[in-house]
Amino acid sequence: MNSASQTASYLSSQYLAKLNQNIADIKQQVGVSFEFFPPATPSMEQTLWDSIDRLKTLKPKFVSVTYGANSGTRDRTHQIIKDIKSKTGMIAAPHLTCIDANQDELRQIARDYWDNDIRSIVALRGDIPPAGAKPHMYAADLVHLLKEEGDFDISVAAYPEKHPEASSEQFDLAVLKDKFSAGANRAITQFFFNPETFLRFRDKCVKQGIEGDIVPGILPVSNYNTLVKFAGMTDVNVPDWMHKLYQGTEADPMTRNLIGATIAMDMVKVLSQEGVKDFHFYTLNRSELSYAICHSLGLRPTSK
Structure with missing residues (x-):
């Protein structure tokens, strides 16, 4: 074994030991989505279904499927949601945005979901396209519309480090409160990498009078360059210590995965100790890291 391999093996064993220690520190049962x-x-569709097939054994509270601001992607989301529901029996929650659909279209989509026994939706404004006009609706308006069509279980977005377009943290919190006032059941946060970022945000929500559940969004990182790209699009802070951890792992996927799992487990451990009971994982359609982390949390697979 050469020196590089020995170093990688040593690092892997160190991260595994740290991960096992974190497992022992988790005291309460947690829920995941x-x-x-x-x-x-x-080929990507096969990867998706392989991931769904594996993660469903952990009995998540629900799974969600995103879509972009165009009807083609939206139609694929609709079909995947229906397929997940029919093939797995899991609660499937489509993302629904109001940036590219009028109220009549949104009501039609909502009724179609309701008629197909889809009762959960992630309601979002959506990204404004370049040179796009001011939106005719916002997420709170969409939540209100959905509640008029049926008693949907509705998740909305929250931003611990402030939405990039928000003029201030106070304004962003007021927008979130409006979503809950319109009928949202929970908020799922943008990903973050310092537990204190979420805990401070949760405290601010309480001071704002927001009483709904705030679920932390966890992004297990296996590719640092992809992370930096995503973070740049959403104004998420990537700490310097993460950059140092991933240095020299470009050709070492095992160590990258172990680092990613350890970072996620550290956050989950701290947040669990602070009373957080539910976690939402951004899988990027890959099951490996999310499955390993959830298994470490005490979630055991059931028979298919």
Whole structure:
């Protein structure tokens, strides 16, 4: 074994030991949910279904499926949601945005979901396209519309480090409160990498009078470059210590995965100790890290 391999092996054993220690520190049962996105190719679709098949054994509270601001992606989301519901029996929650649909179209979509026994929705404004006009609706308006069509279980978005377009933290909190006032059942946060970021945000929500559940969004990182790209799009802070941890792992996927799992487990451990009971995992359609982390949390697979 050469020196590079020995170093990688040593690092892997160290991260595994740290991960096992974190497992012992988790005292309470936690609930999880998973997010997927519509596949663009047959091979990506196979990866998606392989991931769904594996993660469903952990009995998540629900799974969600994203879509972009165009009808083609939206139609794929609709079909995947229906397929998940029919093939697995899991609660499947489609993302629904109001940026590219009028109220009549949104009501039609909501009724179609209701008629197909889809009762959970992630309600979002959606990304404004370049040079796009001011939205005719916002997430709170969409929540209100959905509640008029049926008693949906509705998740909305929250931003511990402030939405990039928000003029201030106070304004962003007021927007979140409006979503809950309109009928949202919970908020799922944008991903973050310092537990204190979430805990401070939760405290601010309480001071704002927001009483709904705030579920932390966890992104297990296996590719640092992809992380930096995502973080840049959403103004999420990537700490310097993460950059140092991933240095030199470009050709070492095992160590990258162990680092990613350890970082996620550290956050979950701290947040669990602070009373957080539910976690939402951004899977990027891959099951490996999310499955390993959830298994470490005490979630055991059931028979298929």
